[in-house]
Amino acid sequence: MPELPEVETTRRGIAPHVVGARITGYRVRQSRLRWPVELPASIIGARVDAVARRAKYLGLVLPGGGVLIHLGMSGHLRVVGRDDIAGRHAHVDIEFDNGRILRLTDPRRFGSILYQVGDWLSHPLLAGLGPEPLTADFDGDYLFAQSRRRRVPIKSFIMDARVVVGVGNIYANEALFRAGLRPRRAAGRVSRAEYVALADAIRQTLTEAVAAGGTTLRDFLGSDGAAGYFSTQLSTYGRAGLPCTRCGAQLKGLRLAQRATVYCPKCQR
DNA sequence: CCCAAGACCTGGCGGC
DNA sequence: TGCCGCCAGGTCTTGG
Numbered sequence: 001m002p003e004l005p006e007v008e009t010t011r012r013g014i015a016p017h018v019v020g021a022r023i024t025g026y027r028v029r030q031s032r033l034r035w036p037v038e039l040p041a042s043i044i045g046a047r048v049d050a051v052a053r054r055a056k057y058l059g060l061v062l063p064g065g066g067v068l069i070h071l072g073m074s075g076h077l078r079v080v081g082r083d084d085i086a087g088r089h090a091h092v093d094i095e096f097d098n099g100r101i102l103r104l105t106d107p108r109r110f111g112s113i114l115y116q117v118g119d120w121l122s123h124p125l126l127a128g129l130g131p132e133p134l135t136a137d138f139d140g141d142y143l144f145a146q147s148r149r150r151r152v153p154i155k156s157f158i159m160d161a162r163v164v165v166g167v168g169n170i171y172a173n174e175a176l177f178r179a180g181l182r183p184r185r186a187a188g189r190v191s192r193a194e195y196v197a198l199a200d201a202i203r204q205t206l207t208e209a210v211a212a213g214g215t216t217l218r219d220f221l222g223s224d225g226a227a228g229y230f231s232t233q234l235s236t237y238g239r240a241g242l243p244c245t246r247c248g249a250q251l252k253g254l255r256l257a258q259r260a261t262v263y264c265p266k267c268q269r
Numbered sequence: 270c271c272c273a274a275g276a277c278c279t280g281g282c283g284g285c
Numbered sequence: 286t287g288c289c290g291c292c293a294g295g296t297c298t299t300g301g
Binding site (some may be wrong): 106107152 | 271272273274275277278279280
């Protein structure tokens with residue numbers, strides 16, 4: 001499902017409905033997600049200070065702690081009303097004093113809802129994460145430095161959250177296309193100049209996707225139910241065998257680290 | 270330390 | 286139609 005743009009779109013969609021609202025209760029219909037759902041009773045009565053994002057995690061920031069929410073592959077968050085019927089995979093509801101309900105629906109259950117006392121960013125799962133791709137500490141020099149002696153394919157390298165967060169399969173394919181780099185190139189054999197182009201490509205791709213409200217594939221919708229429209233701008237993802245949007249050559253598809261990978265054999269070297 | 274593969278789940282699709 | 290195998294936006298864990 002969601003990569004950084006979809007998570008950020010979700011954050012922006014739910015924030016107006018829950019920031020400043022007080023939690024009045026919650027309902028866990030299915031606790032067995034990626035990890036057992038953690039929602040302590042102490043969150044009841046707490047007012048939401050903010051909805052934050054780190055990597056693909058959302059954080060409901062409360063006075064004494066934070067609720068971490070990850071959407072996994074197939075999850076989405078919607079703000080619904082009390083009369084809204086919970087679907088088959090509506091696993092968790094968090095209810096607020098303004099009558100709204102924040103509902104996590106996730107068919108594959110790779111998502112998670114966890115709690116962290118104090119600063120939500122201190123949760124162990126967030127330790128060791130690389131920089132955000134849309135902040136100043138992420139650039140070509142950083143990628144170059146991190147990649148020395150690494151033999152992993154460049155695509156796997158930029159999808160590694162310890163290197164940089166938020167780059168999932170769709171945007172990894174897209175960013176490599178923009179930067180003109182073949183997905184299988186060893187990370188350690190990519191030049192500094194190429195990394196500068198790649199960092200720019202990642203930043204641009206993600207920025208444009210956020211502006212578009214994310215990419216809609218299958219079932220992703222923003223928290224207001226509106227579809228993102230970045231899919232109309234995809235150059236590679238889902239286009240194996242089709243002509244390159246830039247040169248017309250036939251795009252090649254392969255599997256790299258078990259993930260669908262698409263590139264243009266003429267434009268990417 | 271580095272890397273590849275397996276694990277966790279359900280649902281949709283194409284092929285026969 | 287029905288069944289089977291494969292595929293899907295993620296990421297933690299394990300084993301070499």
